[in-house]
Amino acid sequence: MWSFILRRILLMVPTLMVVSVISFAIIEAPPGDFMDAYVNQLLQQQEAVDPAEIESLRKRYGLDAPTYVRYFRWLGNILQGNLGRSLEWNQPVGKLIADRLPWSMAISVASFLLAYALAIPIGLYSATRQYSIGDYLFTLIGFVGLATPNFLLALLILWYYFVATGNVAVGLFSDEYLVAPWSFAKFIDLLKHLWLPALVVGTAGTAGLIRVMRANLLDELERPYVMVARSKGLSEGKLLVKYPFRIAMNPVASTIGWTLPTLVNGELLASLVLGLPTIAPLFVGALLNQDMFLAGSVVMILSTLTLVGTLLSDIVLAWLDPRIRGAI
Amino acid sequence: MSQTPLLLSVDNLATHFFSQEGILEAVDGVSFDIHAGEALGIAGESGCGKSVTAQSILRIVPKNGKIVTGAINLFQNGDSVDLVQLDDRGQQIRQIRGGEIAMVFQEPMAAFSMVYTIGNQITEVIRLHQECSQNEARERAVEMLRRVGMPQPEQTIDAYPFALSGGMRQRAMIAMALSCHPALLIADEPTTAVDVTIQAQVLELMKDLQRDMGMALIVITHDLAVISELCDRVMIMYLGKDVESAPADVIFRDPKHPYTVGLLRSVPELGEGHTQELDPISGSVPSPYRRPTGCPFHPRCPEFIPDVCDVDLPPQIELAGGHRVRCHLYVQD
Numbered sequence: 209m210w211s212f213i214l215r216r217i218l219l220m221v222p223t224l225m226v227v228s229v230i231s232f233a234i235i236e237a238p239p240g241d242f243m244d245a246y247v248n249q250l251l252q253q254q255e256a257v258d259p260a261e262i263e264s265l266r267k268r269y270g271l272d273a274p275t276y277v278r279y280f281r282w283l284g285n286i287l288q289g290n291l292g293r294s295l296e297w298n299q300p301v302g303k304l305i306a307d308r309l310p311w312s313m314a315i316s317v318a319s320f321l322l323a324y325a326l327a328i329p330i331g332l333y334s335a336t337r338q339y340s341i342g343d344y345l346f347t348l349i350g351f352v353g354l355a356t357p358n359f360l361l362a363l364l365i366l367w368y369y370f371v372a373t374g375n376v377a378v379g380l381f382s383d384e385y386l387v388a389p390w391s392f393a394k395f396i397d398l399l400k401h402l403w404l405p406a407l408v409v410g411t412a413g414t415a416g417l418i419r420v421m422r423a424n425l426l427d428e429l430e431r432p433y434v435m436v437a438r439s440k441g442l443s444e445g446k447l448l449v450k451y452p453f454r455i456a457m458n459p460v461a462s463t464i465g466w467t468l469p470t471l472v473n474g475e476l477l478a479s480l481v482l483g484l485p486t487i488a489p490l491f492v493g494a495l496l497n498q499d500m501f502l503a504g505s506v507v508m509i510l511s512t513l514t515l516v517g518t519l520l521s522d523i524v525l526a527w528l529d530p531r532i533r534g535a536i
Numbered sequence: 537m538s539q540t541p542l543l544l545s546v547d548n549l550a551t552h553f554f555s556q557e558g559i560l561e562a563v564d565g566v567s568f569d570i571h572a573g574e575a576l577g578i579a580g581e582s583g584c585g586k587s588v589t590a591q592s593i594l595r596i597v598p599k600n601g602k603i604v605t606g607a608i609n610l611f612q613n614g615d616s617v618d619l620v621q622l623d624d625r626g627q628q629i630r631q632i633r634g635g636e637i638a639m640v641f642q643e644p645m646a647a648f649s650m651v652y653t654i655g656n657q658i659t660e661v662i663r664l665h666q667e668c669s670q671n672e673a674r675e676r677a678v679e680m681l682r683r684v685g686m687p688q689p690e691q692t693i694d695a696y697p698f699a700l701s702g703g704m705r706q707r708a709m710i711a712m713a714l715s716c717h718p719a720l721l722i723a724d725e726p727t728t729a730v731d732v733t734i735q736a737q738v739l740e741l742m743k744d745l746q747r748d749m750g751m752a753l754i755v756i757t758h759d760l761a762v763i764s765e766l767c768d769r770v771m772i773m774y775l776g777k778d779v780e781s782a783p784a785d786v787i788f789r790d791p792k793h794p795y796t797v798g799l800l801r802s803v804p805e806l807g808e809g810h811t812q813e814l815d816p817i818s819g820s821v822p823s824p825y826r827r828p829t830g831c832p833f834h835p836r837c838p839e840f841i842p843d844v845c846d847v848d849l850p851p852q853i854e855l856a857g858g859h860r861v862r863c864h865l866y867v868q869d
Contacts, residue, residue: 430598432646438596439641440661440712441634444625451649529651530696 212526212533213519220515227515228286231507232279235500241271242295245498269295282504292501296494301505304490309509311380312487315475318402319410320464326414328460331421335456336448338426346418353415359477362408366481369404378483380405408478417460424459428452454528461525465518540572542611543752544593544637544720549606549620550776551585551592558825562588562601564776567852570769572719575746575753577763577784579799580773581821586756587642589773590722593754594633595624610636612719635665638713642725644705648697654681654708655693658715665716680711684741703734707741714745720752727762739765760803764788769858772796775824775832778852782859792861794839831864839865 291301476488494502641647681689798817834845
């Protein structure tokens with residue numbers, strides 16, 4: 209098992225190299241650079257533009273060097289832990305991301321846990337009581353959840369929350385905790401605010417997972433080994449958890465990998481609507497302004513998260529199914 | 537014939553499946569007795585209801601199937617219990633499953649879960665039915681694996697099923713079924729999924745174990761050779777009905793029902809020195825959703841009597857020597 213994990217971690221290194229090239233290419237793809245965007249901005253504000261100054265700025269940020277030079281310079285800096293400076297915010301990229309990544313992660317993890325905590329028992333129920341009223345009800349709710357756009361759900365909940373309590377459920381903290389140092393009370397306050405974005409971001413995933421869980425389990429329940437287990441005298445509950453459930457978890461576990469980055473994407477609209485200080489709005493702004501160091505770093509970090517997620521799901525899969533352990 | 541006490545008595549069992557296409561009468565009025573230590577073979581083409589009969593005894597019929605009539609009495613220590621009346625999820629039937637009546641399934645590849653070692657799956661059934669520690673259960677499992685001829689049982693017990701060969705898996709399956717010393721072992725096509733060379737070994741093994749452990753055996757198969765190898769009595773099924781039953785030597789020597797006659801004629805024989813003309817039964821098994829009126833075999837029967845066979849279901853006729861047949865040819869007025 210340990211050698212399996214080690215091999216998988218080593219395999220991540222070349223993958224990350226390729227990812228870095230692609231990230232860089234994506235940032236470079238649109239014509240022009242940050243200076244062009246900056247000049248446009250100045251022109252729009254009807255300010256004087258001094259071409260010489262722009263050129264010197266370009267030189268200072270190294271924007272005049274050939275692409276490959278800039279790539280290696282960028283990569284070298286990243287390897288030393290220096291993500292560069294955001295041209296737009298005029299702050300270190302590392303700091304910008306560090307300020308926001310924890311909130312993105314908190315929302316991702318919370319909605320992920322919410323999705324699994326809801327989807328697995330509901331899927332289990334739906335499969336073992338196929339075509340019951342409960343099954344139909346969950347199926348209906350699931351499809352509605354799948355079809356409702358995140359932002360609409362966010363708006364609806366915001367409105368309902370306001371009508372019901374008179375408060376606006378925006379942000380991750382109440383005002384009094386916003387700048388307060390960390391304490392248990394602040395953590396509780398965070399949890400009180402976190403459920404809303406977690407719910408908004410996690411709904412679609414939950415609905416999808418319920419379908420996956422239900423379908424897998426229905427397949428597995430028909431397998432001969434279930435009848436064999438029954439013929440041994442096992443009780444239905446024990447049998448269900450030990451045999452078909454464990455196999456039905458395989459595809460669910462393999463979704464962990466792509467759940468992490470999907471949640472970051474799904475978070476964007478919810479974050480905009482709910483006014484959350486997360487990565488997604490920052491990323492969109494960076495792309496719009498061609499703030500390449502920031503955008504590139506975010507792409508790199510999301511890709512790394514994807515790889516880590518994939519690794520996690522592979523480890524869970526290997527733990528669930530001995531056939532996979534020897535395969536890679 | 538009945539020197540030993542009666543162990544299991546199936547009386548007019550009918551198990552039907554209810555689906556959108558209609559009602560499938562998989563088993564429709566089957567009766568047989570089995571005595572302690574006796575070996576009964578149930579033979580017939582696929583779809584004749586052999587496996588469903590076995591599943592009905594253990595009450596593990598798939599969820600859209602239901603036992604509609606009949607009784608299955610299990611006799612033990614002077615007491616009898618009708619398995620049909622038990623709650624199929626209840627404590628009582630679960631103690632019988634795996635403990636008193638165990639089953640060997642057709643495909644060892646699909647019958648074992650691939651995510652647990654065979655040791656895990658064997659000790660599970662031991663600990664379910666016997667008071668013992670994990671270590672004792674493991675020792676008993678190793679002992680049982682040794683008994684079924686598993687090489688290096690101490691190591692093999694920790695193997696996953698997918699790492700074993702087909703023959704080894706079937707041995708492990710038999711070990712699992714026998715690990716609680718059941719009074720009755722039901723083997724559903726025990727040799728269908730293994731190679732011919734392994735088949736002989738598995739049959740030999742089952743014969744030895746049955747004799748040594750003094751248990752009763754029901755062998756379900758479409759292969760008459762398996763029956764002649766293992767069984768004292770034979771029951772032939774066709775479309776959910778028990779068409780004929782007799783001691784094994786009688787049925788091979790003197791089959792009465794035209795279906796049995798046809799079945800025996802369509803078995804190829806080896807080593808005759810010349811190519812042998814096979815004599816298959818004409819036609820094919822009708823759709824189970826539209827079973828023929830009267831005798832279910834009449835559309836294919838060479839001895840078909842018009843206005844009799846297609847109208848009335850033949851009664852079960854008792855012939856001499858425990859030979860029973862369900863055919864109008866033997867009705868005496």
